[in-house]
Amino acid sequence: MLSAVTVLAGCALQVPEGAFTVSGEVLAQRQIQSRRFDGLSEEEILQAGANVLQDMGYNLDASETSLGLLTGSKERDAVNAGEVAGAVLVALLTGYIPPVSAAQKIRVSLVVRPAGSESVIAPEYAGAAAAGTTGRGEFVVRATFQRVVTRTDRSTYVETINDPAIYQEFFDKLSKSVFIEAQKI
Amino acid sequence: MKARVHSVARVCPAVLLSVFLAGCVATTSQHVLDSGSGSQLAQRNFQTRAFETTDRNRVLRAVIDTLQDLGFLIDQTDSNLGSVSATKWDTYQVRMTVSTRLRGDRVVVRANAQYNLRPITEPAPYQDFFNALSKSLFLQAQEVD
Numbered sequence A: 001m002l003s004a005v006t007v008l009a010g011c012a013l014q015v016p017e018g019a020f021t022v023s024g025e026v027l028a029q030r031q032i033q034s035r036r037f038d039g040l041s042e043e044e045i046l047q048a049g050a051n052v053l054q055d056m057g058y059n060l061d062a063s064e065t066s067l068g069l070l071t072g073s074k075e076r077d078a079v080n081a082g083e084v085a086g087a088v089l090v091a092l093l094t095g096y097i098p099p100v101s102a103a104q105k106i107r108v109s110l111v112v113r114p115a116g117s118e119s120v121i122a123p124e125y126a127g128a129a130a131a132g133t134t135g136r137g138e139f140v141v142r143a144t145f146q147r148v149v150t151r152t153d154r155s156t157y158v159e160t161i162n163d164p165a166i167y168q169e170f171f172d173k174l175s176k177s178v179f180i181e182a183q184k185i
Numbered sequence B: 001m002k003a004r005v006h007s008v009a010r011v012c013p014a015v016l017l018s019v020f021l022a023g024c025v026a027t028t029s030q031h032v033l034d035s036g037s038g039s040q041l042a043q044r045n046f047q048t049r050a051f052e053t054t055d056r057n058r059v060l061r062a063v064i065d066t067l068q069d070l071g072f073l074i075d076q077t078d079s080n081l082g083s084v085s086a087t088k089w090d091t092y093q094v095r096m097t098v099s100t101r102l103r104g105d106r107v108v109v110r111a112n113a114q115y116n117l118r119p120i121t122e123p124a125p126y127q128d129f130f131n132a133l134s135k136s137l138f139l140q141a142q143e144v145d
Helices: A002-012 A024-033 A042-055 A081-094 A164-183 B002-025 B028-032 B040-047 B056-069 B123-137
Strands: A034-041 A059-064 A069-077 A101-114 A136-151 A156-160 B048-051 B073-078 B083-089 B093-103 B106-115
Touching (some): A034 A042, A034 A164, A042 A069, A042 A101, A042 A136, A042 A164, A059 B073, A069 B073, A101 B056, A136 B073, A136 B083, A156 B083, B040 B048, B040 B123, B048 B123, B056 B083, B056 B093
Antiparallel strands (some): A034 A136, A059 A069, A136 A156, B083 B093
């Protein structure tokens, strides 16, 4: 009966308010996810981005140069020693073995757009606009990482990765790759 | 006879429950076309807005920008079709497709989205989306008749 209630509740669930509105939290997330690059063309940044994604083991799922988009994904182990230790403790104390993370699919999208392209939501990017995908200028790169984790009981959960350190490291790698691209090494 | 009554009594709640649930999810294959809801015209109306520009590429980039601001990951785009698909993974899942096309001197933007396992059929989330897009474009979102 409880499961029936859950099913019915899941059916009637409304879209949470704020799912489609730009909040302060969203703005903070954008700053974590965005970096500005100067002196290259959109295409060169995309090439550098594709290289970095491949360096990190991603397979490209989709790309469109004319809109500045790259999407990639990879599947990896998600076993976490701390989580397993916790589960073992619970199992020893209660006899119930809680499910733990087993595998994960990580997805990333990388979007390049000319800095200063019409966006009030992003006034800090109001620099010089660059022309076309091959013209050099200032561009803003925005990356988003998400993952779906499958537990040992086959249940799953999804999340957007918000850890600033991960984005920082990603953009460090991209900066190096962009530099190499710029130097044509 | 008694055995039969017994089995009926046992089956009945199950039947009731399944009918109850059927009211909620209908038959699963009915969702292939999802043509049951009578208000498709109204739905198309609040899923569609027009913007006074002929630059479809600019609108597409603004759509991508807006979706990213709303926490979506861009799955794929097609600049020929003028479409963008994106996914939001939070404590819930939202999948959205936005298509754009040039009609006269305006670009018409159509959006549809699903929340977890159901289509979003209420106007408010679409209004929120078009408000955000409108700000990103510096253009008013106009209703399309």
